[in-house]
Amino acid sequence: MTVTSASASPSPSVPAPTPAEPAAPRPRGRSWLPFSAWHLLLAPLALVFAIPLVWLVLSSVMSNAEINRFPPALWPSGIDLGGYRYVLGNAMFPRWFANSLIVSVVAVTSNLVFGALGGYAFARMRFAGSRLLMGLMLATMAIPFQLTMIPTFLVMKRLGLIDTLGALIVPSLVTPFAVFLLRQFFLSLPRELEEAAWMDGCSRLRVLFLIVLPMSRPALSTVAVLTFLTTWNDLTWPLIAINHDTRYTLQLGLTTFQGLHHTQWAAVMAGNVITVLPVLLAFLFAQKSFVQSITSSGLKG
Numbered sequence: 001m002t003v004t005s006a007s008a009s010p011s012p013s014v015p016a017p018t019p020a021e022p023a024a025p026r027p028r029g030r031s032w033l034p035f036s037a038w039h040l041l042l043a044p045l046a047l048v049f050a051i052p053l054v055w056l057v058l059s060s061v062m063s064n065a066e067i068n069r070f071p072p073a074l075w076p077s078g079i080d081l082g083g084y085r086y087v088l089g090n091a092m093f094p095r096w097f098a099n100s101l102i103v104s105v106v107a108v109t110s111n112l113v114f115g116a117l118g119g120y121a122f123a124r125m126r127f128a129g130s131r132l133l134m135g136l137m138l139a140t141m142a143i144p145f146q147l148t149m150i151p152t153f154l155v156m157k158r159l160g161l162i163d164t165l166g167a168l169i170v171p172s173l174v175t176p177f178a179v180f181l182l183r184q185f186f187l188s189l190p191r192e193l194e195e196a197a198w199m200d201g202c203s204r205l206r207v208l209f210l211i212v213l214p215m216s217r218p219a220l221s222t223v224a225v226l227t228f229l230t231t232w233n234d235l236t237w238p239l240i241a242i243n244h245d246t247r248y249t250l251q252l253g254l255t256t257f258q259g260l261h262h263t264q265w266a267a268v269m270a271g272n273v274i275t276v277l278p279v280l281l282a283f284l285f286a287q288k289s290f291v292q293s294i295t296s297s298g299l300k301g
Helices: 039-060 064-068 082-088 093-124 130-140 145-158 166-172 176-187 192-199 204-215 217-232 236-241 250-257 265-285 287-296
Strands: none
Touching (some): 093 130, 093 166, 093 176, 093 204, 166 236, 176 217, 217 265, 250 265
16 A cells, blocks of 8 residues: 655745834933023023123213212112213214224225135145245234334334324234134135136136135134224224324224323213124124134134
């Protein structure tokens, strides 16, 4: 008797195990604060730095008697605008304001133009002695103004610019900081757009003004704000180079409110408030660009 082995019945198909899905990350615990925890530290620091500005504004609406009283008054008993009337009623104050504005605007414009030209040359062009020149330029940033004050005065005297606004403008036409900051920012920009423009026949100047500078608005804003701040608040150099009161800058003109035996403190405070306002507005307008420029200019050395 022959035994035939029954053919094995096919086993039911077992579905292949699906790979286990990665576990979802555990959600971090939500902070109970409606703002970042860093604000708990930064807000008190901001208040500490704002105290001098608040005191300046409050003192500008006090009378001279309140300012000179001891112990000093922390809050004005009433709003006294005598200091503002004294400042704005001074016939020379508009002239001083215009002089400061002219010097600052020319210095900002020239630093943007010459700083961009110099920074682009150091960033994209290789020529003999470029590294040496860059090092020498950076070394001048470590020289204090007190050492260059007398040579600068002698140069301005030879040029016949003493006691003119030109003596305040010429030394500030371009600064090493403007060239260095713009150079660092240009190094962080990609070269592809510039190379494409060169292939299309653009010159270096057209590439700089049509392609590079529109992408460098944060750095340009930073140079403009810092140059304006430095020039607007400068007192030492105008005190040396300017003699006639019709050519005083705002900072130099405010010193005339302080006498040997009597000082119009209310007028001094009111004049300082008016002087600080353009600087605050300029910084607030370019605050975001200022931070973006500082973070971007350090990407490449």
